[in-house]
Structures are given as C-alpha cells and as structure tokens.
Amino acid sequence: MRYDFDVLVVGGGIVGLSTAYALTRARPGLRLGVLEKEDGFATHQSGRNSGVIHSGVYYRPGSLKAGYAVGGAAEMVEFCREQGVPYEVTGKLIVATERAELPRLHALAARGRENGIPVTELGPARIAEHEPEVAGLAALHVATTGVCDFPAVARRYARLAGEAGAALLPGTELRAVARRADGVTVQTSAGELRCAVLVNCAGLHSDRVARLAGDDPGVRIVPFRGEYYELAPGRRALVRGLVYPVPDPAFPFLGVHLTRGVHGDVHVGPNAVPALAREGYDWRTVRPRDLAGTLAFPGAWRIARRHWRYEAGELHRSLSKRAFTTAVRRLLPAVTEADLVPAAAGVRAQAVARDGSLLDDFAFAGFDPGDPRSVRRLVHVLNAPSPAATASLPIGREVARRALAALAAGG
Template identity: 55%
Template structure:
C-alpha cells in the first residue's frame, strides 16, 4: 500500500497533525510512524503539564499566535473528551528591582497577544499565593494544567476511530525516493508514501537529513530535572509560581507547578544532555554526543552561555542550590522539602552562529514538511500547530 501522507513521530504534535490532516483530507490514507512501542513517550510524556497562556512570546511570532489559539483548542478538546484539566492560573513574580522592567515587558506582551493579565501588588499576590513573595507580580488566569499523556491517548483513540494507522516500533532508518514518492525503511519493513510530515521531535533534524534536506539548525538536547515537594509541604503552592525569565536564555527558570494528580513539581532546570534521550546524568550516547561536540554552533552557544550553563550544571548536582532558587519564589521552602522527581529532555534547535532558535521552525519542500523546532509551548499549541501544518500540506502538496 502507498499512503498519501506519512507522519513521522507519535508525540502530541504528530498526533495533532494527523488529526488536522484527517479533518482537511477525509479521504487521504494516513499513517503515523512511532519508533517507540506507544505514542507520547518522550517530550509529550515528560513535560510540566502546563497549558500556557501565551504571555511570554514575541507578538507576531508563531509561538504567540499558535499558543493563544492552541490554548483555546486544548481546553475545548479536554472538555469534549472528559480529560482532567484545571484552569488554575499562574503568577510570575519579580523578586528584585532589576526584574521589574522585564516583568513589565511580559505584561505588555501579554496585552499585545490578547492574553488576560493582571498586575499584582504584594497584597493582591498574597490573596492568590499566600506563601509567595515579590515586589510585584503578574497574574495569568487563563493558564492551566493537564496531563498531556492523557491528551495524547485520547488523540490516538480518536485517530484509530477515524481510520488513521498508527505503527509503533517503526523507527525510520532511511528514506529513499521512488517513482510514486518516498520509501521509508523501518524495522517493520518498508513504508511507501507520497508525502511526508516530520514531527520527530528530538530526532527531527536527523529525519530531515534522511529525507535529503540540509537543515540550517541542529537539535541539541537539554535535560530538565524536577524535584517534588514532599506531601506535607504541597499546601505552600496553590497553582503555578514562576520567576521572571532570563531574557538571554529561552527557558523559563525553575518554577513551582501543581499537577492535576495533586503533586507539586519544582523545576525544571536546563542542562546539556549527553544523549538525545538522556533522562539521567549517567546516560551517554557516544555517537550523539560526538555529533553535538562536532557542531560549531554548539561551541558558539557554549561560549555565549557558559556562565548560565555552569550554574545550571551546579544546580543539577546541588539540592541546596536548587532550593535557593525556589526560595526566591516561596521563602519558606528549604532543601529538606524536596524529593527527587523525574526528568524530561527538550529538543532545542541551535543555529550555526550559536543562537537558540526562539520560535517554532517549520520547513516545507515539494514532498515533505519538517517541524525542526517545537519546544515549549508546543504541547499547548499542538492542535493549532496541527491545523497550520494541515493548511501547509494542502497548499504545498496540492492535495484537496
């Protein structure tokens, strides 16, 4: 059988893309190729579970547009499928004078992006988060929490009912061209397709190169490590408490996040992973690490961010340092309140000049679309990203 479109990657972006393609092209033969034995194993299953509001992102960017759209779609999807979700809101706290101008920039971005936001003085902050301390804060009431694994499972069930094939254990190892389109080699045999959509996450640049594309970025994996608040200290956090992010570093800083399961996560940090699926410090893939170290963009990035990177590595190894960062948000927290949690790995695209790509990056060709950078807030934005890709596919591939 020759499929009309093969989607490589069964994370939430791949599943949402397949869902949108089915809606746009109801008669198309679609297949999702997932290398693991179940979908949503990696980035989707290891994130904070936050439905982001869209406050952080530069007005006019893909992140701003698709996050705001995707947030609404995500709440609607969860309501339709009976998925646990809580619109608990988030506070972003400025704890030093130096952070106040950056807090105002975020506030103005929120307004520009059409996001509900409220500036808080300390007394009002105490009403929302009694244990948080700040000179000033922003309240983002449309921020929420969900288990994206549950969202992905609902998408997979929906796709199965709509006749979309989901092949697991189907890592794409080679891509060739035939008279009818593309031949994708997998351990389960060759898959033939006329068109390809690459949503491979941590391996998106690898799949692009297999397809003959020379992407202008490379994926560098960053591990984000979490602690959990001990059960008796969970009452210190009602919803979500975030710091003002460092404008030079596209990560949001360690924060406190209540989950739909009743836990409170603390983190994540951001440290270089020595494998694309390096969930532990000890996990090293020599070939992947060698490829990272051979990339000139990595060394330019390292020179640019060496102070931040060194501190993040120190904080990874020191519970006390992690606790001090959290103590800026909630002064009552100490290292004794923290228990080791899990970790995730973020696929961050890095340019040859060492800059961290700060927006979604989607590249089109005559027979393929490649999602080359889809870090946070991609889970929030996934349904909107899927719609965008489906629209690109109908235009680029000439399918109706």
C-alpha cells in the first residue's frame, strides 16, 4: 500500500495533539496527519474544563494517573512558561466541612505524601489565612496545584506539530476504517486516506472508532455532563484560589468546587449528570443514537442502580439553582443565588465496563510493544479521564511510543 501518512491520529483534543507533538519530536520527518471533525481544535473535553493543573493527590499510588499527574503537572508548568501560555501555581485547599469527612481528609494527606506531593494539614484559622470566606473544620493545602489555559495549550501543541511538518486536518470527519495486512484505509468527509498506523484519540467517540476499526474495546463511553456556574464579576473576591470538598470515594467525581481561573473568572461546580448525547452540553440536546446506545448498554443500568442516591442529588442540583447554591454554601457561606451566573458545561467521556464498573485509570488498547500477539496497526486511547489535560505531555509520549513501535513492527 502507498501511504499518505506513516501515522494518522484521529482526534484533535489535547491528547491527540500532544501525541502529534510528541511524534514530531521523537521522529522528525515522520509523515503525520491529525484528523479532527470540528472546524477547530480542543472544542470538546479539552476546551470545556475548569483549567486545573492537578497535583495527583487523589490518585492511587502506582497508578498511571498518579505517575502521569505528578510528573505532568511540573512539565505543564514548564511548558506554559516556555511557550507563553497563561498559567499560575496557586495551590489549593481540600476542605472538610463535617466531622465524618476528617478520616478521609487524613487518608488523602497520606496518599498525597506517598505520591511525593507537598501537603499541609490546616485547622480553621489556617484555612482563613488562605481563604477568608471559606468555612471548614480542617483542610489540606496542596502546594503544587495550579491553573492554566488548556485550550491555548492544545493550540500550541497543534502549532508546534504543524511547524514540524504534521498535516493538521480540522473539519475532516472519520467515517469508516478498513484494516488490511499492509496498512489502514480510512474514509473521511474529505475523501480516502491511507496510513501505516492509525491512532485513536477520539475522546467521546473513542469506543466507536475502535469498533469502526474492527476491535472490541470492551467498554462503552457513557457521557456525563458537568454543569458549571461562575461567580458574578462583583463577587469574585470571595475566592482567592482553588477550594475543593473532600471527595466521596464511592463516586468518581470530585464534587462542587471553586476554581479561580487564569483570566480572573471563578468557576463553581460541576454537577455530574447523565448527558442525553455524547456532545450534550444542556438538557435540550438529545441524540437518539447516543441515548439508545447508552440505554442498551448493561453497564449503564448497573451504574444507575449502584449510584442512584448520589445521582438523585446531582439531578436535583441540576434542576434547582437553590439546591445548587445550598451545596456551594457548605464551603462558601457568603454566596447567594444571585451571585451565581450560568457558565459553559462540559461532557466527560467516562469509559464503563459491562459490569458497571467505571474505569478509573488511563486505558490503552491495540498494539502493545510488549505483546507480539496484540492487534497491529492500531493504537487506541480508550479512557483518558482527568487529569488527562494536566498529564498530556507524558500521555502524548506514551501514545507516540506505542505508535512508533507499531510502525517499526510493520504495523
């Protein structure tokens, strides 16, 4: 087969673009393309988050999440500094507002130290030194957490990859994949393309791309919408930096938190509610194909049975601004309904197994350099949850490593 590209990356979010950037650095002269169905890059998960550079304090020691976040946070700060992308290392507070949360807070402190993260345990007076308007019984101060402009980071990855010779193809939708012994042929909205190795970084559609390529991903993407408010401009002084509740270990979301961004805005949220479309950023957006796929998947019903009490609270806060405000007031007593202004929502691509378990770590499939029997010519990123943006540099290098190994193995 005559190739248009040695490697073709599907998905122009921050993981796909960091992979492209890593490939151009690792193999100058590589014939590389990046497909993105939208007219611009980082328009979905990568462009619709709170912009937090996560420290890694939450993640199980030894997990990919922990390793990538701790190293990736430092790399992200350095990348932003070198490239002129807005960022700030603010530190953050994780605040316990009830006595029942104190054991979990102490466990987080131990986990943070095991991951090599500087954490300081604070009492109420020390909380007030950092955040005068925040109420709590105790808190952790995590010094390495920060914020940045992740869409700007993604655009910089794209620019650097393009300057190194990558063909950036926004507005080009993948429609079909045919894997052959001598390569991969893809049908796109702009015509046919041929490559030696296809890399799937399609985020919200990663499981579909895997199935298009003839692989069973073993998981289904179940979309959860994160709904945000922000503080009205005149009330932004209520929050100096980043303030989080103690997370519930039974649910894979961090709860309603307060985030001062690099441009001075203060995000409040999110709620985590089922989305009625993979790109369903409000209740009005319903895609019958997406919704039918979720409802037909046994894992989605098992999640609902397992977490229905928690999700009922999330839905209540989604539909009632008063209930949402009440939740925020646990951390920030001075806030009122009038202080909260609706902000853009995001959708999380949560990979779920058939038994209803939520994949908690990064997950790759396709070609594995350590397994000669693995699927050739394809590399899939099936789950890239938070802190994927924080850790996008090390994740991009790992995906690039797999793609180049697949190329060297003849696909």
